[in-house]
Amino acid sequence: KNQVEQSPQSLIILEGKNCTLQCNYTVSPFSNLRWYKQDTGRGPVSLTIMTFSENTKSNGRYTATLDADTKQSSLHITASQLSDSASYICVVSPGSSNTGKLIFGQGTTLQVKP
């Protein structure tokens, strides 16, 4: 069964600190992996998209890594800010799908405290 599991479920850090969110998936074949940020009461916003051949991709203070062999991805946030408080969602696109259907993780809720 194609699944995407994220950890931890929630995380609290102090402003200015770094943190790393984890994503493990069992989707096979695999096309690409995406990280989204979702503020409370808003829609998700795309942070990064990586194909199976990419190992890392950055977007400002956000850096995503991908290990297609172990089927693991991480999202590293550097020098966290209060505005980073949100839910972060890992999303995998199956390689066999030509319908745009994506498999969503349940998200990690990050709270950044002053």
Added chain:
Amino acid sequence: DGGITQSPKYLFRKEGQNVTLSCEQNLNHDAMYWYRQDPGQGLRLIYYSQIVNDFQKGDIAEGYSVSREKKESFPLTVTSAQKNPTAFYLCASSIDLWFPGFGNQPQHFGDGTRLSIL
């Protein structure tokens, strides 16, 4: 600015009532999607549409219906047959459904409609 507009932001449904959620996009995207988000769960696909006048059931289509009469619009109706409609509903669009070469295109999301039962 181009984007996706969902309305209303909050909606209440009475017993036996059908309600319609609006989704409009001005991104000139061909593909549109409807998702349901429940606490502690990943987004689940309700319906999707690749082109005008064509749409397909997603993973949890029972109790829902859609139409795609215009490229810009993809309204979702939550019917009285949906016994547990309370959720956050998200509309999304992408340039096209995935195929090699366009797999890196993100889905753009609206800001959702929160539906509750009266």
